[in-house]
Amino acid sequence: MTLVTDVEAGAAAGLRFDRETLGPPPAWPGMRIGLLGGSFNPPHEGHRHIAETALRRLGLDQVWIVVTPGNPIKEHGDLAALSERLSATQCIMNHPRIKVTGFEAALPTAYTARTLDFLHRRFPGVHFVWIMGGDNLASFHRWQEWRGIMRGLPVAVLDRPGFRFRAMASPAAMTFRRARVDETQAGALALISPPAWTYLTIPLADISSTQLRRQRQAAGTGAESSGD
Ligand SMILES: Nc1ncnc2c1ncn2[C@@H]1O[C@H](COP(=O)(O)OP(=O)(O)OP(=O)(O)O)[C@@H](O)[C@H]1O
Ligand SMILES: O=C(O)c1ccc[n+]([C@@H]2O[C@H](COP(=O)([O-])O)[C@@H](O)[C@H]2O)c1
Numbered sequence: 001m002t003l004v005t006d007v008e009a010g011a012a013a014g015l016r017f018d019r020e021t022l023g024p025p026p027a028w029p030g031m032r033i034g035l036l037g038g039s040f041n042p043p044h045e046g047h048r049h050i051a052e053t054a055l056r057r058l059g060l061d062q063v064w065i066v067v068t069p070g071n072p073i074k075e076h077g078d079l080a081a082l083s084e085r086l087s088a089t090q091c092i093m094n095h096p097r098i099k100v101t102g103f104e105a106a107l108p109t110a111y112t113a114r115t116l117d118f119l120h121r122r123f124p125g126v127h128f129v130w131i132m133g134g135d136n137l138a139s140f141h142r143w144q145e146w147r148g149i150m151r152g153l154p155v156a157v158l159d160r161p162g163f164r165f166r167a168m169a170s171p172a173a174m175t176f177r178r179a180r181v182d183e184t185q186a187g188a189l190a191l192i193s194p195p196a197w198t199y200l201t202i203p204l205a206d207i208s209s210t211q212l213r214r215q216r217q218a219a220g221t222g223a224e225s226s227g228d
Pocket of ligand 1: 040135160205208211
């Protein structure tokens with residue numbers, strides 16, 4: 001199955017923002033949109049928890065879930081097909097203001113810096129915020145153009161069991177320590193000029209896709225890997 005076919009499958013399932021349907025309603029400039037990128041292999045309650053928490057605590061109009069065709073720095077050997085991950089993520093989220101998208105598969109690369117360039121060009125005037133778990137802040141300095149990402153839009157980091165101290169001591173947190181916004185001000189983060197990031201302490205969700213894949217394998221119900 002090609003990437004484009006996967007995107008079309010997403011569109012057929014009613015999922016938005018594929019190459020054909022990506023188009024801004026005129027009311028979008030000025031809106032506050034959170035972007036939660038991920039593999040969602042498979043999606044789980046922790047993803048819904050952080051998407052809903054970010055929506056509320058950051059005062060966002062919407063959260064767009066950006067399901068990656070493949071994390072550019074992870075092995076893809078056990079990665080389920082994009083269409084499967086899109087459908088499962090839609091089922092888990094099931095929220096009118098949380099939109100599940102597969103548009104990244106139609107871009108030339110899956111690097112987040114490029115995805116953000118695309119979104120800023122495509123949706124001028126929208127206040128985007130990048131959302132991620134504490135594990136990703138801990139390794140953020142390995143991402144392509146991570147400093148540019150931090151300087152390009154506000155970033156909200158949501159607490160994850162076992163990662164708080166590693167995240168706060170990370171090269172990214174240290175480099176941008178003066179740009180940290182106290183979480184009591186998180187409701188205004190989307191409107192603050194970057195670099196600006198906050199760390200949200202939240203009820204912890206001790207769950208991961210890795211755990212779920214292991215459980216499924218142990219139960220003999222793991223989906224076949226497609227390696228898309
Ligand atoms: N339990 C959780 N608490 C907080 N953030 C989370 C949690 N699970 C995932 N995230 C965040 O959601 C985004 C997407 O995560 P991803 O799809 O990689 O899930 P994962 O559970 O981390 O997967 P894996 O175990 O395969 O690495 C990332 O920013 C990640 O940090
Ligand atoms: O751009 C990069 O270099 C980069 C490196 C690692 C992860 N990302 C993005 O981070 C998001 C979370 O990825 P994951 O696999 O941890 O769910 C997802 O949108 C990835 O594309 C991006």
